[in-house]
Amino acid sequence: MEKWGAALYGDPCAECGFGWSLTPAEAVGVVAELPARCRALLKGRTGFERHPDLGRPPAAYVSHVTDNLRNWAERLAGARLGGAVEVPGYDQDLLARARRYNEIAPAAALWSLEGAVAAWTDSVTAALEAGVVLRHAARGEQRAEDVARNNAHDRHHHVGDIARILRYTGKV
Numbered sequence: 001m002e003k004w005g006a007a008l009y010g011d012p013c014a015e016c017g018f019g020w021s022l023t024p025a026e027a028v029g030v031v032a033e034l035p036a037r038c039r040a041l042l043k044g045r046t047g048f049e050r051h052p053d054l055g056r057p058p059a060a061y062v063s064h065v066t067d068n069l070r071n072w073a074e075r076l077a078g079a080r081l082g083g084a085v086e087v088p089g090y091d092q093d094l095l096a097r098a099r100r101y102n103e104i105a106p107a108a109a110l111w112s113l114e115g116a117v118a119a120w121t122d123s124v125t126a127a128l129e130a131g132v133v134l135r136h137a138a139r140g141e142q143r144a145e146d147v148a149r150n151n152a153h154d155r156h157h158h159v160g161d162i163a164r165i166l167r168y169t170g171k172v
């Protein structure tokens with residue numbers, strides 16, 4: 001079984017300080033702030049800055065978070081609307097290569113993120129109300145609230161990465 005959440009990252013997360021005890025509503029709120037936070041961080045920057053220890057430039061982290069939100073929103077919708085509770089893992093690095101994250105215009109990545117956050121918020125809110133529980137191939141049972149916290153962590157963690165890159169390359 002694959003580790004996830006607090007068991008994988010620590011509570012709080014050893015890298016970004018995210019605490020896992022937040023309520024589902026708080027997790028939804030954390031994700032809702034994401035577009036404005038990323039837009040503010042990238043203001044006046046190219047979005048293609050690099051840090052030697054991090055694998056992606058800021059705009060590519062935005063695209064990664066966007067696709068992660070879309071993926072989980074879709075899975076929760078599948079369970080809620082179609083009873084499809086069995087879900088597989090997905091290869092995020094393969095997706096990054098297929099979509100060529102490093103070549104997506106940062107303005108487009110931010111635009112896409114806004115749509116993904118709106119769709120995710122709708123899907124997660126409905127899944128929380130319906131009490132959706134997924135059965136993930138590698139992680140086992142994933143309640144809607146687990147998905148909300150995991151996605152809120154992903155957001156917090158990668159915003160930290162983006163800020164770190166921009167601090168490293170100056171001006172923040």
Ligand SMILES: [Zn+2]
Nearest residue numbers: 013015016157
């Ligand atoms: Zn973290």
